[in-house]
Amino acid sequence: MAASSTPGSPRLRRTAGDRRAQLVQIGLELLPTTPVQELTIDEVARRAGISRSLLFHYFATKREYYTAVTRAAADFMLDHLLPSPGTSPEEQVSGMLDRYVGWVETFRESHLAFVRGAGGGDPWVAEVYEETRERLVQVALTALELPDDVRRRQLVLAWFAFTEDLVGSWADEPTMSRPELLALLRDVLDRLVAHS
Amino acid sequence: MAASSTPGSPRLRRTAGDRRAQLVQIGLELLPTTPVQELTIDEVARRAGISRSLLFHYFATKREYYTAVTRAAADFMLDHLLPSPGTSPEEQVSGMLDRYVGWVETFRESHLAFVRGAGGGDPWVAEVYEETRERLVQVALTALELPDDVRRRQLVLAWFAFTEDLVGSWADEPTMSRPELLALLRDVLDRLVAHS
DNA sequence: CCGGCTTGCTGAGCAACGCTCAACAAGCTA
DNA sequence: TAGCTTGTTGAGCGTTGCTCAGCAAGCCGG
Numbered sequence A, B: 001m002a003a004s005s006t007p008g009s010p011r012l013r014r015t016a017g018d019r020r021a022q023l024v025q026i027g028l029e030l031l032p033t034t035p036v037q038e039l040t041i042d043e044v045a046r047r048a049g050i051s052r053s054l055l056f057h058y059f060a061t062k063r064e065y066y067t068a069v070t071r072a073a074a075d076f077m078l079d080h081l082l083p084s085p086g087t088s089p090e091e092q093v094s095g096m097l098d099r100y101v102g103w104v105e106t107f108r109e110s111h112l113a114f115v116r117g118a119g120g121g122d123p124w125v126a127e128v129y130e131e132t133r134e135r136l137v138q139v140a141l142t143a144l145e146l147p148d149d150v151r152r153r154q155l156v157l158a159w160f161a162f163t164e165d166l167v168g169s170w171a172d173e174p175t176m177s178r179p180e181l182l183a184l185l186r187d188v189l190d191r192l193v194a195h196s
Numbered sequence C: 001c002c003g004g005c006t007t008g009c010t011g012a013g014c015a016a017c018g019c020t021c022a023a024c025a026a027g028c029t030a
Numbered sequence D: 001t002a003g004c005t006t007g008t009t010g011a012g013c014g015t016t017g018c019t020c021a022g023c024a025a026g027c028c029g030g
Helices: A016-030 A041-048 A052-058 A062-081 A089-106 A108-119 A123-143 A150-172 A178-195 B016-030 B041-048 B052-058 B062-081 B089-106 B108-119 B123-143 B150-172 B178-195
Strands: none
Touching (some): A016 A052, A041 A052, A062 A089, A089 A108, A150 A178, A150 B150, A178 B178, B016 B041, B016 B062, B062 B108, B089 B123, B089 B150, B123 B150, B150 B178
16 A cells, blocks of 8 residues: 555646545545544655645635545445345345345444434434435335335435444344344344334 | 632632532533534633633533533433333333434524534544434334344334434424324334334 | 732733645646 | 646634733631
């Protein structure tokens, strides 16, 4: 990493797209260990081997930068979770749930950082997080072949908060088997949407 | 408010306890409109009519300050929610739940700010928030007259995340009556603890 | 009334960080 | 080679968290 920081190289000039991608990538690498707000421009620039000024050339403001980073993280997760279009509706929901648990198991700290940072102070970042949750709920509802009235959305969104919390603490301290966890989550979801 | 900022007064000297209380109070007033992290020492000092330095005399660091503010907010809420000791176990749980909904209805933005700020970047503040949730769960479990093994705690904590989210969105957009909401929440809780 | 002590309180100033701006230079094209 | 575009930099400004030496309010013993 940071090959361009080698002092010997006479100064490498990148295309705009490359630089942006590199900077976002650095943000993603920093995210698990650093709360989003504490991510400093200096540090990112140093890692990229560029001056602070250049970062402001690509992202007008610090907020704009880490919003982009958060959005990249969200997209990364969504790509992983969204069901392949061929499968059956039932399979789609259980598949997403299963992949979500797997995601949390694999990217433990990253995911926590994403959720944390999202809830945190900044409204812009919170917005990205809300967007992600709503897209997931949207997909889940259509997969369940249910109309999405406001009430059902609220319930499923809240169920997702439940799921996030439970899967998180379960990954820290597994108090049941993985299939048990999945069954429980699915059961609660089914009862809730039936409730409407 | 800010009577001491009047230029005419020759310089008022307060006791340590008073000043601390005043500063925390100002933090509490600022909390609803300002994300915790963006709360600036300058602003607080200005409102208190004192110099920045004095604030650092009472709170060694900015973090220490807004952790104290957050803790004050949490204690304020806990005082409101905790059941009076005389009542029956059943009454205690439903009472807490009812008061929680009332709390969210009344202190809408403050509460959101508390939850948000808590989730956000800073580990210290997050810790205060976790403490609060665990105390609530603790009380709920003893009120339900259930032993609190790890698994049940996880489930009730997750249920509380569910509750926070649902009550929050419900307060924004009431998709059911208040009693219906309470019944639903209670029903989910009962099923979950029975699940153990 | 006065010297002295405690301690609430201040102002100047430093370092870090977000952000700006004028200007340099890499690499392409005519 | 001249000229243009645009990636890139360094100096520098304002704000903010934080430090430190010292002032002064209020109480004490004499």
